[in-house]
Amino acid sequence: MTAPTEAPAEPDTSAAAAAHFGFFTFEVQRTRRIGHSFLRVTFGGESLREFRSGGYDQSLSLFLPLSHQEHTVLPSTDEDTWFGAWRAMPEAERPVMRSYTVRDQRRSPSGGVEVDVDFVLHGDASPASAWAGRARAGSRIMAIGPRTGANKSVRFQPPAGTRTVLLYADETALPAAAAILARLPEGTAVKAWFQVPHADDRLDLAAPADAEVVWIQPAADGSGRTGQVLEALRADGSASGSAPAPGTYAWVAGEAGTVRAVRRHFVQERHIDRRCVRFTGYWRLGASEEELLAEAYAGKAPSEDPESAL
Ligand SMILES: Cc1cc2nc3c(=O)[nH]c(=O)nc-3n(C[C@H](O)[C@H](O)[C@H](O)COP(=O)(O)OP(=O)(O)OC[C@H]3O[C@@H](n4cnc5c(N)ncnc54)[C@H](O)[C@@H]3O)c2cc1C
Known part of the structure; x- marks a missing residue:
């Protein structure tokens, strides 16, 4: 099962x-x-x-x-x-x-x-x-x-040799990102962008000492989510054109449209090997989980394959 x-x-x-x-x-x-x-x-x-x-x-x-x-x-x-x-x-x-x-x-x-x-x-x-x-x-x-720790519902699977971890999560994926941060070994370079609806959602998180966390707050009606994230990502000094640090692994989860855009940013603008960008749409604006499941049962679910088209 x-x-x-x-x-x-x-x-x-x-x-x-x-x-x-x-x-x-x-x-x-x-x-x-x-x-x-x-x-x-x-x-x-x-x-x-x-x-x-x-x-x-x-x-x-x-x-x-x-x-x-x-x-x-x-x-x-x-x-x-x-x-x-x-x-x-x-x-x-x-x-x-x-x-x-x-x-x-x-x-x-x-x-x-x-x-x-x-x-x-x-x-x-x-x-x-x-x-x-x-x-x-x-x-x-x-x-x-x-029933076993090694199961495929753990998607965060950095390859051996990972030294830098990039995280993007919206509010639905913050619990997952928080659990990831808490288990990363000291010495891992971490940059995280967390998008939450309210200033009081900036939770205290356990993380490696040097982790950099950027909090982003979208408009209350959800509009402009993706634009605000991309702006924050591009404002980061290491975003521009050069090759990523060796051993970079990125994990991206949240609203499906924003997740797609962040994945594209990491691959096309930061030149991270697409096989090292794990991405998952946790929900989609305007669609209930029944509707997403119906697409999945019909074989029309968007791919989570790291090698899939951007
Ligand atoms: C692997 C995975 C792990 C997840 N982990 C968590 C978790 O730990 N905590 C968590 O809260 N969610 C998590 N989610 C997301 C959660 O499953 C969805 O938000 C789900 O749609 C919530 O069900 P619902 O019945 O509240 O809303 P639904 O009936 O599914 O959706 C109704 C409407 O609400 C919208 N909607 C759904 N979620 C949100 C939201 N957060 N903000 C605004 N509008 C929304 C939908 O677009 C739809 O229009 C996870 C999803 C996945 C795939």
Whole structure:
């Protein structure tokens, strides 16, 4: 089994994939507002004993109850049948499936396992954001997540010899970027551009001592996102024409249109080898995750292949 967003046409039910991922029941332990736009939801429960995050930008798929439901109920968690059973549910009852990031996994004081997920609150009309806003201790959701640390939902995979890391993240990818920064070894040269909706979203982040972080705030209505990022990237002294430092690796995630533009900037303007630019559209302006999944199931998802056309 694999996280569905990584398996466009058909969920991968091969034995090899099944070893890496599984279903988990996540029980809300507590919630905490950590920024203007961010709510941290801490999950626990017996089922998490088998959960093994690979760290960095480890993603997982959450199944969230609709507004009239308290807990998530799936008709099947069998690796061969869950997908068909979930899709066959009436829309008014079907939990929404959304991609999120494991911000942190740790042992709880009682010896169990706790997992933090940081939700961007972007409005009650959007099911996942709305669910986070009403999440309460004791509420149970389902997740497909990692059972082994080495799994393909960890996309941050710098090649051996990486000495410089460039990061671009918007608010949805800040949890992933924060987890990446926290694990980079001292001595790694880091430049990061983080785009958040509000000044109070400039979170304190653990990072290598010399990491340079540029915060960018887009207009409240989301317009001009891409232009503002490109302006900030071009204002950086090392952007102009010359070859990148040897061992440069870039990771780019956020709104799909902006991600495309930032990737193009790194490859065409900074001349970074495109194989060393990992990019992922986390959401797309104007499209719900259902619409993005429908494209994926139809084989029309934009490629994440580093060698794909710019
Ligand atoms: C691998 C991966 C990891 C992710 N990790 C995280 C994470 O840790 N935290 C997190 O908050 N998100 C994360 N996301 C993004 C999240 O899955 C999307 O934002 C998702 O659309 C939220 O679902 P929803 O039900 O709230 O909105 P949807 O129903 O999917 O979308 C409804 C509308 O809201 C818009 N929209 C979606 N997200 C935003 C936003 N942030 N701001 C403004 N408008 C928006 C859409 O364009 C659409 O028009 C991740 C995505 C991926 C692919």
